[in-house]
Amino acid sequence: ILNVEQSPQSLHVQEGDSTNFTCSFPSSNFYALHWYRWETAKSPEALFVMTLNGDEKKKGRISATLNTKEGYSYLYIKGSQPEDSATYLCASKPDTGNQFYFGTGTSLTVIP
């Protein structure tokens, strides 16, 4: 079993604030890291797939970085908006087997 941890568990920020949260995963046998955004009553939606150490991906105000040597990824949201309120999940995929290992998510609430 591969341990993927996310912190913080939940977060409340004011509209306009920038924020970030962390996904930690075992660095050995690493293959890929996926970030998902999960709004209440909807399906998890893929945000980023990252594979290379030092990778940085961006989609609008959301960006993510990856450090495979130390086993962590950061997700950043610049100028948070109420519509960013969701749970953000990360999932690590090792280079053997078929399993994706999910963290328990960071629940973000953006207060207008």
Place this chain on the structure above:
Amino acid sequence: NAGVMQNPRHLVRRRGQEARLRCSPMKGHSHVYWYRQLPEEGLKFMVYLQKENIIDESGMPKERFSAEFPKEGPSILRIQQVVRGDSAAYFCASSPSSPLARLAEVDTQYFGPGTRLTVL
């Protein structure tokens, strides 16, 4: 282009009954994953299937649980003789290729809305 469909969205069963959960992958996707989410926990892998084949069922309980993905029709997760501990949200996801495809981007899984199973 319809996304991943799951039905039913909510299912109530009494202890000892059977639960059948269906998942129709996205068009063109031949790989299906099933996950279970227990209250206050993250998504836990159960099984990975391709058409007509179970590739990895290492996350699925050995008894009472089975999964299939026939050549035609949706993937089915079956839970026999349900117990209260089976109450959870069950999600399926589909992808166009296998998890170790050399292009990691095609590993991306597309999730369905889930089936919430309640066992009374």
